[in-house]
Amino acid sequence: MKDIEQYLRQxxxxxxxxxxxxxxxxxxxxxxxxxxxxxxxxxxxxxxMLVIALVAGLVIGxxxxxxxxxxxxxxxxxxxxxxxxxxxxxxEWEALLLVPVAACxxxxxxxxxxxxxxxx
Amino acid sequence: xxxxxxxxEVRACQGQLRRFLASLCGDTALADDIAQEALVRAxxxxxxxxxxxxxxxxxxxxxCFIDNLRRVRQPAADLDAPEALHxxxxxxxxxxxxxxxxxxxxxxxPEKERTAIVLHYFEDLPVKEIATVMDIPSGTVKYYLxxxxxxxxxxxxx
Numbered sequence: 001m002k003d004i005e006q007y008l009r010q011x012x013x014x015x016x017x018x019x020x021x022x023x024x025x026x027x028x029x030x031x032x033x034x035x036x037x038x039x040x041x042x043x044x045x046x047x048x049m050l051v052i053a054l055v056a057g058l059v060i061g062x063x064x065x066x067x068x069x070x071x072x073x074x075x076x077x078x079x080x081x082x083x084x085x086x087x088x089x090x091x092e093w094e095a096l097l098l099v100p101v102a103a104c105x106x107x108x109x110x111x112x113x114x115x116x117x118x119x120x
Numbered sequence: 121x122x123x124x125x126x127x128x129e130v131r132a133c134q135g136q137l138r139r140f141l142a143s144l145c146g147d148t149a150l151a152d153d154i155a156q157e158a159l160v161r162a163x164x165x166x167x168x169x170x171x172x173x174x175x176x177x178x179x180x181x182x183x184c185f186i187d188n189l190r191r192v193r194q195p196a197a198d199l200d201a202p203e204a205l206h207x208x209x210x211x212x213x214x215x216x217x218x219x220x221x222x223x224x225x226x227x228x229x230p231e232k233e234r235t236a237i238v239l240h241y242f243e244d245l246p247v248k249e250i251a252t253v254m255d256i257p258s259g260t261v262k263y264y265l266x267x268x269x270x271x272x273x274x275x276x277x278x
Binding site: 016 | 222
C-alpha cells in the first residue's frame with residue numbers, strides 16, 4: 001500500500017500556469033454581472049408594477065365603496081338588510097363597477113406582460 | 121463577497137482546481153471549461169458562501185464535472201487497447217511517461233474512486249474535506265481510497 005501511495009505522491013501532476021485563465025474568468029464574470037444587472041432591473045420593474053396595480057385597485061375600490069355609502073339608492077332604504085342594500089347598490093351602479101374591474105384587469109395584464117418579458 | 125475578493129481567492133486555488141478537474145476528466149481543455157463553469161456558478165452563489173472557500177469551490181467543480189459526465193456519457197476504457205495495457209519498464213519510466221501511465225490508469229477506475237484518490241494524493245485534502253466535496257460520509261471516502269488504490273495497482277507497475 002505504501003508503494004502505491006508513494007507513487008501517487010511522487011507523480012502528482014504539476015499545477016497549470018495561470019496564463020489566460022484568470023483573464024477569461026474575469027471576462028465571464030463581467031458577462032454574469034451584466035446579466036445579473038438586467039435581471040435585477042426587470043425584477044424591480046415587475047415589483048413596481050405589482051405595487052402600482054395593488055394601489056390602483058385599492059384606491060378605486062375605496063372610492064367606489066365611498067360612493068356606494070354616500071349615494072345609496074333612496075327607494076329601498078327601509079325595506080332591505082345592509083347586505084341586500086349593498087347588493088342592490090352594486091346592481092344600481094354596475095356600470096360604474098366596471099371601471100375599477102377594468103382598471104385592475106389592465107394593471108394585471110401589464111404586470112403579466114412584464115413577467116413574460118422577464119422570463120424570455 | 122466582492123468581485124475583487126472572489127478573484128483573489130480564485131487566483132490562490134485555480135491551479136489546484138484545474139489540476140483536480142484535469143485528473144478527473146483527462147483533458148485539460150475540457151477541465152478548463154468545467155472550471156470556468158464552476159467559477160461562474162460559485163460567483164453567482166458567492167453571496168451565500170460561508171466557510172472554507174477551497175472546499176466549497178471544489179464541491180461546485182465536482183458537481184459540474186458530474187453534470188458534464190451525465191451530459192456526455194464517455195465510453196468505458198478499452199482494456200484490450202495496446203496503450204491501456206502498456207506498463208512502465210526500466211529505462212522508459214521517465215516523469216512524463218509515468219504521468220501518462222498514471223493518467224491512463226486513473227481513467228480506468230470508477231469516477232468516485234478516482235475523485236477520492238485525486239483529492240487525497242494530488243490535492244492533499246484530508247478525508248473529512250473530501251467527504252464534504254463529494255457529499256458522502258468519511259467512512260465511504262476511506263473505502264473509495266482503499267478500493268481505488270487496489271484498482272490502480274492492477275494498472276500500474278510499481
